[in-house]
Amino acid sequence: MKKSELNFNDVKLGFCFERIVRLSLLSLVLFSLVGCATKTANIDMHNDQGQAVMGLDYRDFQKAAGEAVSSMLQSGAVNKRGGGRYVLAISRVINDTMQRIDVRQLIKKIRIQLLQSGKVVVTTAVAGNGPEDQLAMQARKLRASDEFNQKTVAKKGQMIAPDLSLSGRIIQRVVKIDSSTQQSEYYFQLTLTDINTGLAFWEGETVIGKRGSSNSVAW
């Protein structure tokens, strides 16, 4: 065999070997990435043993709403004298935290439970941030339309004005414990006001505290 042919074969073999090593390494990286990926699983809402988070999660909303309703019912503030149900309007609930929170999530839980209690009915025609359901008022504009059977259009003076108003605020306080630990305190403050007198019939506060790494951002 000639010397030049030998060199050519050596180069070809070396090139193949290099490719195999590269491919093996690539596969190894890919396999390890797949192996490290967190598996997605549905949360067991009845027994969630998942780690707490520095921000607010659904468990905190459940706790705050549950405590508020329980306290409201225990206080007797929603027991209407002479029986019957109070009409409740939702006023403003301010999110004063660093997190983006849809406070309706919290309020909805409270509303559902209060409605189920049989003591309160919520109006969607009047609210602190404008009516939740604008159609109740819009439907009244049909009085001017000849296209609608006027007997089926809502009559004047049928809407029920609210007796009570629910307002509140969610506050966050961040306290630095040391260079690596911080504490986030969340205060869910709610007030039930008698609209007629302006007096607060009930007030409640749920405090949720979390302590964790300063690196975990609570928003």
Added chain:
Amino acid sequence: MKLVLSLLFCFILIGCSMKQTVIDKRVSFIDEAWNSHLRLTNVLSIVGEDGYLRVQVTGFNDASSYQKLQYRIQWLNKSGVFITTILTRWVDFPAFQNSPFNFQEIAPSTKATSFQILIRENAL
């Protein structure tokens, strides 16, 4: 000596038997292994003037360590059907060492006439 020993034994027996404990089918501890130091002392349920059922559970933690516990209460109507409510959730409560513990709950509506309570250790 035998008399003294037997008297001592009797005193220990009497002492142990004096620990007040109630058995109520409506309240149960999950996992018998860890709750050997916990006992129920009273389960009170009353219907208030407003028609709501109120429950108060009292117990005692005989352990020399603080225990972080949880309870979950399910409400039933007069037909024995469970009532779905956000008030049925695991609620934390403390049981301090060698001290009584208690918690109170109110039914979510006047339809609730009975209840079932589970108590467990808070694993978190």
